Amino acid sequence: MTPKIRLHLDQPLASGQPLQLDRDQSNYLFAVMRLEVGATLLVFNGRDGEWVARVTAASKRGGELVAESRTRPVLMPPDLWLMFAPIKKARTDFIVEKATELGAARIMPVMTEYTNAERIRQDRLQAHAVEATEQCGGTFVPVVEDLQPLSKVLAVWPADRNLLWCDESMVGQSRSLAGLPRGPWAVLIGPEGGFSAAEQRRLRALPFVHALSLGPRILRADTAAVAALALWQADLGDWG
Amino acid sequence: MTPKIRLHLDQPLASGQPLQLDRDQSNYLFAVMRLEVGATLLVFNGRDGEWVARVTAASKRGGELVAESRTRPVLMPPDLWLMFAPIKKARTDFIVEKATELGAARIMPVMTEYTNAERIRQDRLQAHAVEATEQCGGTFVPVVEDLQPLSKVLAVWPADRNLLWCDESMVGQSRSLAGLPRGPWAVLIGPEGGFSAAEQRRLRALPFVHALSLGPRILRADTAAVAALALWQADLGDWG
Incomplete structure (x- = not known):
């Protein structure tokens, strides 16, 4: 099943890439949305397309994800x-x-x-x-x-x-x-x-x-x- | 100068036609917008185009206007x-x-x-x-x-x-x-x-x-x- 949560992260995305979450992002994912370690979400950075990422550390002050696989390439708009x-x-x-x-x-x-x-x-x-x-x-x-x-x-x-x-x-x-x-x-x-x-x-x-x-x-x-x-x-x- | 206020009235509009205002309309024109007798506004009913109307009685419970001249015909949308x-x-x-x-x-x-x-x-x-x-x-x-x-x-x-x-x-x-x-x-x-x-x-x-x-x-x-x-x-x- 495709994860429902989509998050913009200003970090390079590639297979196996660890992703650090700041305080706001961590609060949103772990306090508001109550994700736990092992849960998946979609992430994108505006350059590398959309990726499935998995929660590897769920702290409300600074969690961590790992990018797993790309679901879609980036769709650039016209100029x-x-x-x-x-x-x-x-x-x-x-x-x-x-x-x-x-x-x-x-x-x-x-x-x-x-x-x-x-x-x-x-x-x-x-x-x-x-x-x-x-x-x-x-x-x-x-x-x-x-x-x-x-x-x-x-x-x-x-x-x-x-x-x-x-x-x-x-x-x-x-x-x-x-x-x-x-x-x-x-x-x-x-x-x-x-x-x-x-x-x-x-x-x-x-x-x-x-x-x-x-x-x-x-x-x-x-x-x-x-x-x-x-x-x-x-x-x-x-x-x- | 074209009046700034535009009001929808569900009454026939024609030259010299008196127009009764209900309580809400009167409150808006005379308490909120503070129009006085002799002031003008634009009115329309969806059928007879847009008209200049002049205030003839300014009571907050039920004022009266008179339609003076048509400024625009009705512009019907496509079907x-x-x-x-x-x-x-x-x-x-x-x-x-x-x-x-x-x-x-x-x-x-x-x-x-x-x-x-x-x-x-x-x-x-x-x-x-x-x-x-x-x-x-x-x-x-x-x-x-x-x-x-x-x-x-x-x-x-x-x-x-x-x-x-x-x-x-x-x-x-x-x-x-x-x-x-x-x-x-x-x-x-x-x-x-x-x-x-x-x-x-x-x-x-x-x-x-x-x-x-x-x-x-x-x-x-x-x-x-x-x-x-x-x-x-x-x-x-x-x-x-």
């Missing part, structure tokens, strides 16, 4: 970034969770002119991505970056990466993904209130920017993020 | 049903909110063999759809039905309606929406744990069922609902 303007805490958490499930490789909170948040808890959002990967059975953890100004991100934009721009101002305009090139991409979701006129002018003028309409209804930023990632994956990503 | 197995409360609320934003016309919680919920609060979910419509600027409120067994829904299925079936067992199979007919559709999302073998056999045998893969990663039910609705709207709905 897709999600850029979004952070919103209320619960909905920002939601965006990170959904982007992880939907196979974004990098999650980049960006500050726009109409963004309310001045800072984010990058460490908390990264932990949220790890937890989402544990829950959804993934083997790759997307990198969550710290908050950066959109203007700065655009100023150093890599020449070979396309940008899918989803904004309320596009409502009614119809642009589909059909015919767009594959390769490195980013999806950009605006804040509530959209982009400023100056930001819209700048985005329209950039050669790597492609506008996408998400229909005639106004979507919340979190809905737009999930919808745009799904459309991209279906047409240009690894769902096809 | 799309969302069928889903109810999950935890917060995520069920989320599915109702997102289905409303994404333009589903009817939201149908269905009981499957692996559904944990035995009942839902239909009135609460319908109120949630109203609130989501108020928030997202919509003019149509989807109908939320009471929980029904999937087998019963399938037994009386309308002959002209296609069904898009999204299930974990489809992972890896590639079926796209391209080439599928337009017209009445429903999207069916499975519960955590998927459909039983018997349900899968039944669904595969039905002539109106089309399977859809949502990629190689396991999605939560709420993520799958948003992704499937977005893909349907982009290819077969009113986003194109």
Whole structure:
């Protein structure tokens, strides 16, 4: 039977490899989940796939596992970034969770002119991505970056990466993904209130920017993020 | 300037039409939002579009408005049903909110063999759809039905309606929406744990069922609902 518990461990995984657990991990496995020596669980590190590991020492302050056999190779997501303007805490958490499930490789909170948040808890959002990967059975953890100004991100934009721009101002305009090139991409979701006129002018003028309409209804930023990632994956990503 | 407050009222809307407010609505407008006589807000009833209304009597127990002018006609969604197995409360609320934003016309919680919920609060979910419509600027409120067994829904299925079936067992199979007919559709999302073998056999045998893969990663039910609705709207709905 496949073990139910999945744990992210930032250690190399290989057959026979001993794995040290920190205090939080030990507390979770041995106090909360009540695993005992000999029990098995699934572990992954985002690089070496998913492994069955067996408990060899069960102390609540620092237990030990040994990796036994690989159950799945790592499934790398396509080279897709999600850029979004952070919103209320619960909905920002939601965006990170959904982007992880939907196979974004990098999650980049960006500050726009109409963004309310001045800072984010990058460490908390990264932990949220790890937890989402544990829950959804993934083997790759997307990198969550710290908050950066959109203007700065655009100023150093890599020449070979396309940008899918989803904004309320596009409502009614119809642009589909059909015919767009594959390769490195980013999806950009605006804040509530959209982009400023100056930001819209700048985005329209950039050669790597492609506008996408998400229909005639106004979507919340979190809905737009999930919808745009799904459309991209279906047409240009690894769902096809 | 466009009024910020949007309120759903289940009354006919026409120019000069007086509108009675119930106690909850009056409390919200006059105690919480502190509107006074002469202030304006937007109202809609799901049938007559969106109207500017002006406060003519501001009592916390029962105020009155008068409808002045229509700002937008009603935007009917395509003939799309969302069928889903109810999950935890917060995520069920989320599915109702997102289905409303994404333009589903009817939201149908269905009981499957692996559904944990035995009942839902239909009135609460319908109120949630109203609130989501108020928030997202919509003019149509989807109908939320009471929980029904999937087998019963399938037994009386309308002959002209296609069904898009999204299930974990489809992972890896590639079926796209391209080439599928337009017209009445429903999207069916499975519960955590998927459909039983018997349900899968039944669904595969039905002539109106089309399977859809949502990629190689396991999605939560709420993520799958948003992704499937977005893909349907982009290819077969009113986003194109």
